[in-house]
Every structure is written in structure tokens, then in C-alpha cells.
Amino acid sequence: MxxxxxxxxxxxxxxxxxxxxxxxxxxxxxxxxxxxxxxxxxxxxxxxxxxxxxxxxxxxxxxxxxxxxxxxxxxxxxxxxxxxxxxxxxxxxxxKAPLQVAATVHFSQAVILPKLHEFWETSPDVQVSVMPSQDIEDIVSLGLDLAIRTAPTTPSWPGLKAEPLVESELIVIGAPSIVKDDMGPLDKLPWIWSAGVRHEEEGMKAFGLDTRSIKNNDVGVPFLQFSLVRQGLGLAIAPEILVRDELRSGQLCRVPVASPLSITYYAVTPLGTVPPRVRAFIVWLRQSMSK
Structure with a gap:
């Protein structure tokens, strides 16, 4: 009517x-x-x-x-x-509809999935569906509720709203078998990075490394990089937040060099009012990352 x-x-x-x-x-x-x-x-x-x-x-x-x-x-x-x-x-x-979250494979494996049970302790009725993706596409066209993105400076993503979650410095990491007092110059050691991936090569350059001359032991699968590092096959550069638990457990070690760069993780949502269940997940994620 x-x-x-x-x-x-x-x-x-x-x-x-x-x-x-x-x-x-x-x-x-x-x-x-x-x-x-x-x-x-x-x-x-x-x-x-x-x-x-x-x-x-x-x-x-x-x-x-x-x-x-x-x-x-x-x-x-x-x-x-x-x-x-x-x-x-x-x-x-x-x-009833799952909360659709997009994040990189590393972030999904290191931050969201290991602690997701903590979110469900306070929000047991909210289903969560995580879409691991190295390249997070347009969340509006994909019907996603939330994406986790990074940027070294204040971002500008048209049609989206971004709020900071946490700032994390980039650090050099390696297995205990490599990170020793007598490990020698960094540019003489093997590294693991994805050639042609701009943000990874920029990170290498920020630490004064020439990607054209140092040895790369990457196997071409980005989400396996940290696994290769844990095996002692090379060093890598990573946001501290992604390897925090492994640094604490001793599986990985931080190479004692100053960090020249940091990045900020953002919770990105479509423009408009953020639904309560999405807001609850963002609040939980921010608190979880601050521990």
C-alpha cells in the first residue's frame, strides 16, 4: 500500500x-x-x-x-x-548471516584464527567467515562486512571508511639457528621475500638491502614464507604484530637492528553505519592486538 x-x-x-x-x-x-x-x-x-x-x-x-x-x-x-x-x-x-571478514593470509593465520575463540566467548551468536587473501578486493562489490588493510600513512580508500586498529613496526626475523651474535652482515645471509611484490621490496630497501644482489630462498608461495623462516632457510621482514606470539615462544628471534618503518592496520568497512556485530568484532580485534 x-x-x-x-x-x-x-x-x-x-x-x-x-x-x-x-x-x-x-x-x-x-x-x-x-x-x-x-x-x-x-x-x-x-x-x-x-x-x-x-x-x-x-x-x-x-x-x-x-x-x-x-x-x-x-x-x-x-x-x-x-x-x-x-x-x-x-x-x-x-x-544468523556470517560476518564476512577479509584479511591477508598472514594476518588471518597469526592474529584472527588463533584467538577467534576469545571473540566467541563474548559474542557466541555471531558466525565469522574469514576470507584469506593477499589482494583484498573491493569489499562492497564482494558483499564483505569488514576488511583488514595496511598502510604506511593515512589512507584514502574511496567509498570506504577506515579506522586504525594498531601500529606495528617492521622487524627482521629469523630462526634461532640463524640469529646469533656472530651471524655476520645481513646482506650476506639468505633472505625470504616475494620478488616483484612492491611492499616487500620497499621493506627490504628500508633496511638498506639490495634485492638484486642478496640470495632469496622464497618458494613463490607468500603464505609459506614464515614457515621457511622457522626452518632456518633465511631471514625475513615482518610486521611485529604478526610474529609476536612466535617471538615470545622462541620459535623466531628478532634480529637486533633498528626498525626504519612501521605500518598501521585499519578496519575497513563500507560507508554508513557499522552494524553492531561488526563493531563488536572490531573492538575485540583492537583489544586482542594490543596484548
Whole structure:
């Protein structure tokens, strides 16, 4: 049914009257809407003026509906009830749908998946679907709720909203078998990086390394790089946040050289209001990364 909104009184007045009719007093309606008793009475009088009919009469501290008021109250109760039911059903459907998160393979493996059980402790009804991807595409066209992206400076991604999660310095890492006091010059040791990947080569250059001359033991599969490093096949450059747990456990060691560069991880969402379940995941992720 097409609705002529111009012919309807204000929803504020309708809501004030519906609450008054249901509770039986201006005072009760005022408490529920967190406004004054006088404001509710004024809105009901305004509605009566608009309709040209008396809707309620005072009887002591209560309100008694007229015949017209009873009819309107029944219509409003049914209408608002239908709206409330529709909203609850929509929210329930949104809760059932998995939260679609895109992140790089390294970030997914090192940060999200190992601690996802912690998120479910506080949000057990939110399903999470992680899409590991080295190249995060347009999240809007893919129907994703959230993407984790990095940038060395303040980003500008058209059509998207970005909020910082954590800043992480780039560090040099290696297995304990390589990282020793007498390990020698870094450019004489084998390295593991993906040739032709701009951000990796820029990281190498930031540490003063010439990618054209140093030995590269990469096998061409980016998400296996850290596995090769753990095996002692070479050094690598990584955001500290991605290897924090392995540094603590001693599986990896940090090479004692100053970090010349840091990057910031951002939670990227489509423009508009961030749904509560997405907000909850972002808050959890930020807290988890700060530990």
C-alpha cells in the first residue's frame, strides 16, 4: 500500500499517544520516552488538533480514551507492533548471516584464527567467515562486512571508511639457528621475500638491502614464507604484530637492528553505519592486538 506521508501527523505525536493509551497516563508515557509530563500532554493535544477529534479525557491521574481514541490506539498498536516484529526478524536474520571478514593470509593465520575463540566467548551468536587473501578486493562489490588493510600513512580508500586498529613496526626475523651474535652482515645471509611484490621490496630497501644482489630462498608461495623462516632457510621482514606470539615462544628471534618503518592496520568497512556485530568484532580485534 502506498503511503501519503504528507497526510499523516508526526510520528512523535502518534508514539506519544500510543504510549499514553497503553499505559493509561501521561506520566507513564513520559517516563518511557524520557521526556516531561507536559511534553506528552502537548503532543497528544497537537494530535487531537490535527485530527479534529478528542482522543482522551483526564480522570484524576489517569487518562480515559474516547471512542475515537480507542479506535486510533488499536490501529497504532497493531501498526507499531508490525514494525517492531519486522525489525526483530530483520535483526535476527542479520545475526544468523556470517560476518564476512577479509584479511591477508598472514594476518588471518597469526592474529584472527588463533584467538577467534576469545571473540566467541563474548559474542557466541555471531558466525565469522574469514576470507584469506593477499589482494583484498573491493569489499562492497564482494558483499564483505569488514576488511583488514595496511598502510604506511593515512589512507584514502574511496567509498570506504577506515579506522586504525594498531601500529606495528617492521622487524627482521629469523630462526634461532640463524640469529646469533656472530651471524655476520645481513646482506650476506639468505633472505625470504616475494620478488616483484612492491611492499616487500620497499621493506627490504628500508633496511638498506639490495634485492638484486642478496640470495632469496622464497618458494613463490607468500603464505609459506614464515614457515621457511622457522626452518632456518633465511631471514625475513615482518610486521611485529604478526610474529609476536612466535617471538615470545622462541620459535623466531628478532634480529637486533633498528626498525626504519612501521605500518598501521585499519578496519575497513563500507560507508554508513557499522552494524553492531561488526563493531563488536572490531573492538575485540583492537583489544586482542594490543596484548
Amino acid at each position: 502506498e503511503i501519503d506521508w504528507k497526510s499523516l501527523p508526526s510520528l512523535t505525536s502518534l508514539r506519544a499517544f500510543e504510549l499514553t493509551a497503553r499505559s493509561g497516563s501521561f506520566a507513564s508515557a513520559a517516563r518511557e520516552l524520557n521526556v516531561t509530563h507536559a511534553a506528552i500532554a502537548q503532543r497528544v493535544r497537537s494530535l487531537e488538533t490535527y485530527l479534529g477529534a478528542q482522543l482522551a479525557r483526564r480522570s484524576g491521574r489517569t487518562v480515559v480514551l474516547t471512542e475515537a481514541g480507542t479506535l486510533l490506539a488499536q490501529c497504532l498498536n497493531a501498526g507499531f507492533g508490525t514494525i517492531a516484529t519486522g525489525i526483530r526478524e530483520l535483526q535476527a536474520e542479520q545475526t
